Amino acid sequence: MELGLSLGYGRREEEEEEEAEEEEMMEDMEEARSSGEPPVQLSLLPSVPAHRFPSSSSSRLGFAWTADNTAAAAAAGNGSLVASAARGFDVNRVPSAEDAEEGSPNSIASSFRTDFSAIGIAARGEGVAAERASSARASDEEENGAARKKLRLSKEQSAFLEESFKEHHTLNPKQKVALAKQLNLRPRQVEVWFQNRRARTKLKQTEVDCEYLKRCCETLTEENRRLQKELSELRALKTTSHPFFMQLPATTLSMCPSCERTTTTTTTTTTTAANAAAANAGGSGSKHASSFASLFRKKPRFFPFVSSSHPATSPAS
């Protein structure tokens, strides 16, 4: 997977190689767009609609795989990026000598070292930069067994990664390397950031889904309670207010234990016109098909998920 650009190349060759790579990346991006590569979205209540990911967003921040990122940032008025790039101090690490060694996990980033000061996103201040650099050094040391130090990405870096994440929830190796180069991070850091970002998105979506299902459950419970009450009122009405009313069949209300839907069962032989109509319409007591509306010739009330499927299986609407 390692791209092995760092060793044995003259500067000119490196530049040509990088230009070719960026062209390839742009082609890849175009391919991805045109093939309708779907953004990662969960089925319920999409958290970030696709229309919020305009294809221009990459150029707005000037991702490495788009043309002339720095110029794009400048053209888009992204002054902080340009200015920080112009300031040119390192963010997280000073690529170490061993990074250039073959097989080092940092070898890719180090291959872009010469461009860092011109393109990279700088930290908020020299103090921060120094701190970050020391953190990065500690991170390097950690690879040699020392305790790991945690660095925090700058706001600019985070914003940049966020924009990139809106564009793609996953990165191919080229995009990863390009982004790392642009942000002056190691590709591994970019990869980890995307992994954690996906995890956060998923967690958030799960919470939203959970909340949604909870509300559905509450609604159904309330509806059930209301229907039970209405039924008892109608029964009372039947016995007191309409002595001449033809005897309604005794209807037993039973509840499906899994979905809490009610089912009626007619137990007497005397029928009313309404009941006969209901019987003609399919009979009462069939699974999840009985309807108080048909029984009493009332207009059907709105009931969520009443159409055909089980509530738990079709909450998408």
Added chain:
DNA sequence: GACAGGTCGCCTATTACATCA
């Protein structure tokens, strides 16, 4: 073609650290 071994990318759970109230 089937299979084992290696590599890679991703997911998930967890840890460790920085920051803030």
Added chain:
DNA sequence: GGTGATGTAATAGGCGACCTG
């Protein structure tokens, strides 16, 4: 200044896909 809560960078382990001999 100490402390707990929170956010998040980083790590570890597992899994599936893919490639190669």
